[in-house]
Amino acid sequence: MKKITIGEASRQSGVKVPTIRYYEGIGLLSAPSRSEGNQRSYEPADISRLVFIRHARELGFEVDAIRTLLILQDDPNQSCASADAIAKARLIDVEQRIRSLMALKVELEAMVAGCGHGRVDQCRVIEVLADHGQCAHSHH
Amino acid sequence: MKKITIGEASRQSGVKVPTIRYYEGIGLLSAPSRSEGNQRSYEPADISRLVFIRHARELGFEVDAIRTLLILQDDPNQSCASADAIAKARLIDVEQRIRSLMALKVELEAMVAGCGHGRVDQCRVIEVLADHGQCAHSHH
DNA sequence: CCTACATCCTCTAGCGACTAGAGGTGCAAG
DNA sequence: CTTGCACCTCTAGTCGCTAGAGGATGTAGG
Numbered sequence: 001m002k003k004i005t006i007g008e009a010s011r012q013s014g015v016k017v018p019t020i021r022y023y024e025g026i027g028l029l030s031a032p033s034r035s036e037g038n039q040r041s042y043e044p045a046d047i048s049r050l051v052f053i054r055h056a057r058e059l060g061f062e063v064d065a066i067r068t069l070l071i072l073q074d075d076p077n078q079s080c081a082s083a084d085a086i087a088k089a090r091l092i093d094v095e096q097r098i099r100s101l102m103a104l105k106v107e108l109e110a111m112v113a114g115c116g117h118g119r120v121d122q123c124r125v126i127e128v129l130a131d132h133g134q135c136a137h138s139h140h
Numbered sequence: 141m142k143k144i145t146i147g148e149a150s151r152q153s154g155v156k157v158p159t160i161r162y163y164e165g166i167g168l169l170s171a172p173s174r175s176e177g178n179q180r181s182y183e184p185a186d187i188s189r190l191v192f193i194r195h196a197r198e199l200g201f202e203v204d205a206i207r208t209l210l211i212l213q214d215d216p217n218q219s220c221a222s223a224d225a226i227a228k229a230r231l232i233d234v235e236q237r238i239r240s241l242m243a244l245k246v247e248l249e250a251m252v253a254g255c256g257h258g259r260v261d262q263c264r265v266i267e268v269l270a271d272h273g274q275c276a277h278s279h280h
Numbered sequence: 281c282c283t284a285c286a287t288c289c290t291c292t293a294g295c296g297a298c299t300a301g302a303g304g305t306g307c308a309a310g
Numbered sequence: 311c312t313t314g315c316a317c318c319t320c321t322a323g324t325c326g327c328t329a330g331a332g333g334a335t336g337t338a339g340g
Binding site for chain 1: 234
């Protein structure tokens with residue numbers, strides 16, 4: 001089988017070249033074999049792993065969580081309770097974030113709507129920032 | 141008037157002590173006067189400024205944006221168009237974030253719901269991560 | 281075979297917005 | 311006077327990359 005260069009691996013996985021090297025450095029990806037000229041040479045399994053990592057990162061999983069998920073993936077006989085727990089924790093986090101962003105959106109909308117486009121001393125944007133008590137939702 | 145120590149300023153503003161010093165270092169907060177023993181001594185106006193900064197940070201404004209907002213606040217005769225633009229940009233950003241988090245939530249829910257709590261090789265959490273094509277929303 | 285050029289290599293430093301720690305000084309109460 | 315907390319400066323670490331320097335390798339055309 002033909003050797004996959006790091007550039008090719010990058011194209012196939014969607015992970016940037018320096019990021020692949022970075023992942024190797026932090027131990028997310030095991031070091032591949034090298035060509036005669038010391039260039040990294042990947043195999044299809046490495047590409048799958050990179051796709052897995054990229055996807056998990058896109059879903060907002062932290063590198064440490066991904067490390068655990070990769071260990072689980074490598075040992076299919078294990079119970080998936082850990083994977084389930086990680087995903088659930090992430091879901092709770094995402095829900096929390098959505099809630100606070102929604103509150104924030106309401107507040108920003110009020111700020112923007114209240115701005116009379118006049119001078120700063122009549123501007124609600126500045127005013128609301130200066131005085132937390134004026135927040136639509138002051139519980140943050 | 142009595143002098144406000146950095147600890148007291150922290151308590152009143154809700155900004156941590158090292159963060160106050162950090163803000164001074166990056167020029168968000170001007171250096172306060174010092175006591176005989178070289179300790180920072182704040183005035184009520186500084187507390188307001190810190191509250192302003194904290195609130196803006198909680199709303200997700202970047203330090204650079206806050207710098208601009210503080211300049212505007214200091215000069216109430218200016219047009220508030222800049223403040224308005226900054227807030228609007230932030231609103232668009234927040235809306236974008238909410239949208240992607242919602243898509244993410246759907247996907248995580250599917251992952252968690254599909255987990256049969258059995259072994260890893262039947263676990264949808266791992267499976268979905270490994271194969272992007274199985275995403276509920278594959279457009280990320 | 282030579283040259284040009286893309287791609288690869290390692291290494292270090294930088295980003296944003298803090299946070300942690302070392303090692304030392306100031307100050308107020310008992 | 312001593313205890314002990316709060317303050318001081320400075321450096322380095324966090325996270326997940328990204329950028330750049332300076333050099334080696336691989337490949338395609340002439």
